[in-house]
Amino acid sequence: MAACPYGARRFNWAEPKVDAAAINPDTHWLGNRPRPKGVVEKCTWCIQRTRQGRYPACVEVCPAGARKFGNLLDPQSEIRAVIERKRILILKAELNTLPKFYFFYGT
Numbered sequence: 001m002a003a004c005p006y007g008a009r010r011f012n013w014a015e016p017k018v019d020a021a022a023i024n025p026d027t028h029w030l031g032n033r034p035r036p037k038g039v040v041e042k043c044t045w046c047i048q049r050t051r052q053g054r055y056p057a058c059v060e061v062c063p064a065g066a067r068k069f070g071n072l073l074d075p076q077s078e079i080r081a082v083i084e085r086k087r088i089l090i091l092k093a094e095l096n097t098l099p100k101f102y103f104f105y106g107t
Helices: 057-061 078-085
Strands: 087-089 103-105
Touching: none
Parallel strands: none
Antiparallel strands: 087 103
């Protein structure tokens, strides 16, 4: 939460108050609805950008290219190439929650 430079993840210390005009209508129905007090706002991977065929902001501006994003079902996608060619770590894979967030390392 603390590492997100875009404020996409933050703790709600108080009841959120958002004007109807400030809510983005181009996101999914939970994507721009503030969570109640005591809950962390979730990252939506910039769904308003990905629906337009763009990368999430954090992926697009990463100066080192350390973040990858894409369609795991597309055999031609960059993310599939990374998963097939790099060493991959999946946190808590033994819990069988089928996460779709992978850590990769190596050359």
